Amino acid sequence: xxxxxPGKRTVCFPQKPVIGGWASxxxxxxxxxxxxxxxxxxxxxxxxxxxxxxxAETRMQQLALERxxxxxxxxxxDPDVIFSGDLLNQCVGSSxxxxxxxxxxxxxxxxCSTMAEGLLLGAAAVNAGYADRAVAMxxxxxxxSERQYRFPLAYGGQRTPTAQWTVTGAGAVLLxxxxxGPRVSGATVGTIEDKGITDANNMGAAMAWAAYRTIRTHxxxxxxxxxxxxxxxTGDLGKLGSDMVREFFERDGLKLGSVYxxxxxxxxxxxxxxxxxxxxxxGCSAAVLCGYLLGRMAKGDWKxxxxxxxxxxxxxxxxxxxxxIPAVCHAVEIER
Amino acid sequence: xxxxxPGKRTVCFPQKPVIGGWASxxxxxxxxxxxxxxxxxxxxxxxxxxxxxxxAETRMQQLALERxxxxxxxxxxDPDVIFSGDLLNQCVGSSxxxxxxxxxxxxxxxxCSTMAEGLLLGAAAVNAGYADRAVAMxxxxxxxSERQYRFPLAYGGQRTPTAQWTVTGAGAVLLxxxxxGPRVSGATVGTIEDKGITDANNMGAAMAWAAYRTIRTHxxxxxxxxxxxxxxxTGDLGKLGSDMVREFFERDGLKLGSVYxxxxxxxxxxxxxxxxxxxxxxGCSAAVLCGYLLGRMAKGDWKxxxxxxxxxxxxxxxxxxxxxIPAVCHAVEIER
Numbered sequence: 319x320x321x322x323x324p325g326k327r328t329v330c331f332p333q334k335p336v337i338g339g340w341a342s343x344x345x346x347x348x349x350x351x352x353x354x355x356x357x358x359x360x361x362x363x364x365x366x367x368x369x370x371x372x373x374a375e376t377r378m379q380q381l382a383l384e385r386x387x388x389x390x391x392x393x394x395x396d397p398d399v400i401f402s403g404d405l406l407n408q409c410v411g412s413s414x415x416x417x418x419x420x421x422x423x424x425x426x427x428x429x430c431s432t433m434a435e436g437l438l439l440g441a442a443a444v445n446a447g448y449a450d451r452a453v454a455m456x457x458x459x460x461x462x463s464e465r466q467y468r469f470p471l472a473y474g475g476q477r478t479p480t481a482q483w484t485v486t487g488a489g490a491v492l493l494x495x496x497x498x499g500p501r502v503s504g505a506t507v508g509t510i511e512d513k514g515i516t517d518a519n520n521m522g523a524a525m526a527w528a529a530y531r532t533i534r535t536h537x538x539x540x541x542x543x544x545x546x547x548x549x550x551x552t553g554d555l556g557k558l559g560s561d562m563v564r565e566f567f568e569r570d571g572l573k574l575g576s577v578y579x580x581x582x583x584x585x586x587x588x589x590x591x592x593x594x595x596x597x598x599x600x601g602c603s604a605a606v607l608c609g610y611l612l613g614r615m616a617k618g619d620w621k622x623x624x625x626x627x628x629x630x631x632x633x634x635x636x637x638x639x640x641x642x643i644p645a646v647c648h649a650v651e652i653e654r
Numbered sequence: 655x656x657x658x659x660p661g662k663r664t665v666c667f668p669q670k671p672v673i674g675g676w677a678s679x680x681x682x683x684x685x686x687x688x689x690x691x692x693x694x695x696x697x698x699x700x701x702x703x704x705x706x707x708x709x710a711e712t713r714m715q716q717l718a719l720e721r722x723x724x725x726x727x728x729x730x731x732d733p734d735v736i737f738s739g740d741l742l743n744q745c746v747g748s749s750x751x752x753x754x755x756x757x758x759x760x761x762x763x764x765x766c767s768t769m770a771e772g773l774l775l776g777a778a779a780v781n782a783g784y785a786d787r788a789v790a791m792x793x794x795x796x797x798x799s800e801r802q803y804r805f806p807l808a809y810g811g812q813r814t815p816t817a818q819w820t821v822t823g824a825g826a827v828l829l830x831x832x833x834x835g836p837r838v839s840g841a842t843v844g845t846i847e848d849k850g851i852t853d854a855n856n857m858g859a860a861m862a863w864a865a866y867r868t869i870r871t872h873x874x875x876x877x878x879x880x881x882x883x884x885x886x887x888t889g890d891l892g893k894l895g896s897d898m899v900r901e902f903f904e905r906d907g908l909k910l911g912s913v914y915x916x917x918x919x920x921x922x923x924x925x926x927x928x929x930x931x932x933x934x935x936x937g938c939s940a941a942v943l944c945g946y947l948l949g950r951m952a953k954g955d956w957k958x959x960x961x962x963x964x965x966x967x968x969x970x971x972x973x974x975x976x977x978x979i980p981a982v983c984h985a986v987e988i989e990r
Contacts, residue, residue: 326734327758329784370975398662399843406969407743409763413846413967417980422663422843424771425967425982427745427763435760439775446782448665466971507735507758510749631749631761633742635802639706644753646761 327507327532328539334501335444337652338451338494339390342608343378345460345486348597351586356609357487358385364461364486371462372406378488378601379404379415379457382608386453386490395420397492398449401436403427404457404600405484407466411457430554431508432456433489433604434627434648440493441502441650450495457488458599467518467634480520482556482582482598483591489604491612500615500623500652506536508646510631516642521630522559522582522595524643529555529628530566532647536624540651544577548620551611552647553581553603553627556595557588581606603627615654623652663843663868664875670837671780673988674787674830675726678944679714681796681822684933687922692945693823694721700797700822707798708742708750714824714937715740715751715793718944722789722826731756733828734785737772739763740793740936741820743802747793766861766890767844768792769825769940770963770984776829777838777986786831793824794935803854803970816856818892818918818934819927825940827948836951836959836988842872844982846967852978857966858895858918858931860979865891865964866902868983872960876987880913884956887947888983889939889963890918892931917942939963951990959988 342357349360359381366374366381379402387394403426404411416423428435436454443449461471463484469475493502511528529552537543544550544567552560560580567574581603582596607625614620626649632641678693685696695717702710702717715738723730739762740747752759764771772790779785797807799820805811829838847867851860865888873879880886880903888896896916903910917939918932943961950956962985968977 372971372975403761403763405744407971408741408765408967408969410967410969410972413980413982414972414977417846417848417967420845423846423982424775424843424984425739425763427739427761429744439760442779442782442784446778446784448778448782507760509756510753510759512753631744631746631753633744633746635708635743636746636750639708641750644749646749646759648760 327535328504330504331441331445331502333445334503335441335493336497336501337491337499337612338497339386339492340608340612341382341385341389341490342605343382343488344605347591348485348487348585351591353585353610356613357605371459372410375411375457375459375462376414379411379455382455382488382490386492390492397421397451397453399424399443400453400455401426401439402455403432405429405463428646429629429631430598430600430603431627431629431646431648432600433607434625434650437491437650438505438648444493444495452493453490455490456600456604458484458601460484460486463599477594478519479594480558481594482521482596483593484599485585485597485602485605487601487605489608491608500612500654502650503653504540504651506532506649508532508648510644510646512642512644514642516640518632518637521598522556523562524630525555525628525645526559526562528645528647529563529626532649533626536649544572544574547577547622547624550578550624551581553606554598555580555628556582558595584610615652621654625650625652663871664840666840667777667781667838669781670839671777671829672833672837673827673835673948674833675722675828676944676948677718677721677725677826678941679718679824680941683927684821684823684921684941687927689921689946692949693941707795708746711747711793711795711798712750715747715791718791718824718826722828726828733757733787733789735760735779736789736791737762737775738791739768741765741799764982765965765967766934766936766939767963767965767982767984768936769943770961770986773827773986774841774984780829780831788829789826791826792936792940794820794937796820796822799935813930814855815930816894817930818857818932819929820935821921821933821938821941823937823941825944827944836948836990838986839989840876840987842868842985844868844984846980846982848978848980850978852976854968854973857934858892859898860966861891861964861981862895862898864981864983865899865962868985869962872985880908880910883913883958883960886914886960888916889942890934891916891964892918894931920946951988957990961986961988
C-alpha cells in the first residue's frame with residue numbers, strides 16, 4: 319500500500335522513480351534573466367520562425383522533448399507515456415507538439431501547476447510499473463497568453479502592480495525506473511481552493527491559500543517541517559502571493575525563511591526586468607525546475623526539494639462573468 | 655509488472671478495479687432521445703437556473719457527483735481523488751464544480767475522450783493502491799460549446815451535413831478497490847494522430863483514424879478480436895466517423911458488425927432529432943457510459959465492453975490559423 323494515512327491526498331513512491339533527465343527552453347527575456355546559464359535552449363527569436371505565437375509555443379515543447387531525448391540518449395520511441403498540457407485554449411501547445419509522434423499521450427489541465435501534476439502522474443506511473451519511462455512536459459508563451467487572457471500586445475495595455483509576466487519557456491522531465499539522478503519520493507495532490515479573489519491581475523493572491531494548504535498537508539502527512547527541506551519552492555505565486563504563503567505559515571508559528579522561494583521570483587530580476595510581481599505561466603515553473611532546481615539537485619547543493627506547482631483555474635469567460643478565481647497546488651518531493 | 659508487451663501503450667490491471675457506481679445528467683434534448691430511460695438526472699431547464707451556460711455546465715458536474723455519492727451511499731469526503739476535465743476554455747466546468755469541496759483533484763484535457771482518460775487514470779490509481787476510491791467525471795453543454803467553438807446561438811447559423819450536435823450532459827464514475835459491479839481489466843493509452851483533416855465541422859473524420867489505431871493496438875496487445883467483445887463503443891465519431899472506422903477494419907479483413915457502435919449515434923434519434931451526424935462533446939460518451947452502457951453491463955446483458963473515448967484536439971484559434979485537426983482515442987476494457 320503506497321498511500322500514507324492520515325492525509326489521503328499524500329502518496330509515497332517506494333520505488334522512488336528516477337528523474338533521469340530534464341531539458342528547458344527559454345525565451346529572450348528569460349535568457350537575459352538571473353537563471354540564463356541554467357537553460358538548455360535559449361530562443362532569441364520569440365516567434366521561433368513560426369507563423370503564429372501559438373505555433374511558436376508548440377515548437378518550444380518540441381524543442382524541449384528533442385533536447386531531453388538528446389541529453390538522455392533516448393530515441394524518439396523510447397518514452398512509454400507523456401503527460402502534458404498548457405495554458406492555451408484546448409491545450410493546443412501540447413497536442414500539436416505531440417501529433418504523429420506515435421507516443422502515448424495523456425493530456426492534463428492544471429494551468430501553471432501542470433509541471434507538478436505531470437511529474438506526480440509520471441512518477442506514479444513509473445512507481446506502479448505501468449511505464450519504464452514517462453515524460454512530463456509543459457510550456458507557456460508571453461505573447462500567446464497575453465492575447466488570450468488579456469489584450470493583444472499591440473494594444474500596449476498598462477499592467478497593474480500585482481500583475482505577473484507570463485514566461486516564454488518550456489520544460490520536459492524524464493521519469494525512469496532505472497538510472498541515476500534525483501528521485502521522486504512522494505507527492506501531495508491538490509484541492510481546488512477559492513477564497514473569493516476576483517482580480518485576474520492578482521493571481522498570486524488567488525493561489526496563495528491553495529499553496530499553503532497543500533504544503534501544510536504534505537508536511538503533516540510526512541511528519542516533516544520546513545527545516546527538513548533544502549528548498550520548498552512554489553511556482554509561481556510571485557512576490558505578493560509568496561509573501562502571503564510566508565504569512566500563513568507564520569500564523570502557525572512556522573518561519574519558512576530562506577528555505578522557501580518561488581519560481582516566479584527566481585526567473586526574473588523583478589526590478590531590472592520590469593515584471594512587477596514576477597513570472598507566471600506553465601513554462602515558468604517548468605523552465606525553473608528543468609534548469610535551476612534540478613541542476614542544483616544534480617550538483618549536490620541540495621538533498622531534498624519540495625516542488626509545489628500552483629495554478630489559477632480561471633478563464634477569460636469566468637472573469638467576464640465576475641466569478642472568483644479557484645486555484646490548485648500539487649506538491650512533489652524530490653530527493654537526492 | 656502490469657504492462658503487457660508488445661504494445662507498450664496497453665496496460666492491464668490485475669486488481670481489476672470495480673466500477674462501484676455511476677451517475678448521469680442529461681439535458682432536455684438528450685432526455686427526449688432513445689436513451690432517456692437510462693439517465694439519472696434529466697434537466698428540463700438547460701440553464702439549470704444558473705446565470706450563464708458555463709455555470710449551468712458546472713452545475714451539471716456537481717449534480718453528477720452528488721447523485722453518484724447518493725447512489726453509492728458515500729459521503730462527500732469519501733473519494734480519494736477526482737480526475738476531471740471538460741471542453742470549456744481552461745476546463746472551468748470541472749474546476750468550478752470542484753472548488754472548496756476539499757477533494758483531491760487532477761485536471762485532465764482530452765476533449766471528448768475525457769471520460770475514457772479519467773476512467774483509465776482512475777482505474778490505474780486504484781489498481782496501484784494510490785486510492786481506494788477514485789472518481790472520473792466530465793461534462794459538455796450545447797450552448798456553452800456552440801458559442802465557444804462556433805457561433806452564438808442567437809445567430810442561428812446553418813449546420814453542415816457532417817456536423818455533430820454537442821450533448822448537454824455529464825457523467826461521473828466511481829472506481830473502487832472493493833465492492834460489486836463491472837470491473838476495469840485494462841486500457842490502451844492513445845497516440846495523437848493527425849491525417850490532415852481541416853474541416854472543423856467534420857470532426858468524426860478527424861478522429862476516425864485515432865480510434866482505429868487505438869482499437870487495433872488494444873486487440874493486438876490483448877490477443878483478442880472483435881468477436882471477443884459484446885460491444886466495442888467509440889465516443890463520439892458520429893455517423894461518418896464510425897463508418898470510416900468500420901471501413902478501416904474491413905481493409906484488415908475484420909468485420910465489426912453489430913459489435914460496434916458509437917455514443918454519438920446511440921444518444922440521439924438522428925433523423926427525428928435533426929442532429930446531422932450525431933452527438934458529440936465530453937458529456938456524450940460520459941452520459942452514454944454512465945447511463946446505457948454500464949446499465950446494460952449491470953443488467954448482465956453484456957460481459958465485455960471496450961469503451962473508446964475519442965477527442966478532437968483542435969481549438970478555434972488553430973482552426974482560424976488553418977491548422978489540421980489532431981485527435982486521440984483512449985480505450986478502456988470493462989468486464990463483468
